[in-house]
Amino acid sequence: MLYGIMAGDRVMLVASEAEGRPVVETAQPDAPEGYVARMAWQDCGASITQTWEVVPREGTAQDAALTLAQIQASKLSDDDALKVPALYPRWEAAHSYAEGDRFTYQGKLYKALRAHLSAANEKPTDAPSLYAVVLPSTAVEAPEWVGGKSYSKGDRVKKYGSVYESLMDGNTLEPGAFGSDGAWKQLTA
Structure with a gap:
């Protein structure tokens, strides 16, 4: 003993x-x-x-909890993501972004609109075809969709109570209709 x-x-x-x-x-x-x-x-x-x-092995239990939360953050809705922007990384140049990846830039939460490699001279504020500020679903204002009208990429419209964003120029397809998935992105439910 x-x-x-x-x-x-x-x-x-x-x-x-x-x-x-x-x-x-x-x-x-x-x-x-x-x-x-x-x-x-x-x-x-x-x-x-x-x-x-x-x-x-590395860090504290709080570090591990934060890492787990960051892993799960990709599954959050935009409204929930806006409640916890600290879970998302800062925008980086020369970074490969997938469509839908969220990040912060100058205090705002952004989303990548398509897969791409970010360029140092093309900040999120200067590239609306690549990035969009994440907005609460209640704050998205858009006019009603008009049949026969041609919409440009990035234009937003309301149809069936939801807000959609055009993914292409010269878009005349009805948002939410069968076959329009590649032409419109639904922003709100």
Whole structure:
């Protein structure tokens, strides 16, 4: 049996029970992938006991929670995404964006309108064909769709109570109708 005394968060071993308390060692737990078992000592009064805590290999539990939230953020609706813009990365030049990727730029949440590689000289504010500011669904204003009218890429219209954005120039297809998926993007439900 080992005997010791606590010195801060460490154990100093001593020669006998008369000089200290029993030091109780415990088995190290198995840690899953990406985690480590961190050892500490606890003064339990009658003994000094070895304790273990399983923690992320890098960072804190809060860092792990934030990473998980960022992974799940891509599944949020635009309205929910606007409630937690800090979960989204900042816009980067020379970054490959997929259609629908969201990011922040100059304090606003943006969405990529199509897949592309961002260019340093083409900021989100200067490239409306590549990026759109994410707006709450209640704030999207658009005129009613008019049959026979030709709409340009980026034009927004209301049809069937929803707001749609034209994905092409010269668009005469009815939004929400069968076969119009490639011509219109539904912005609100």
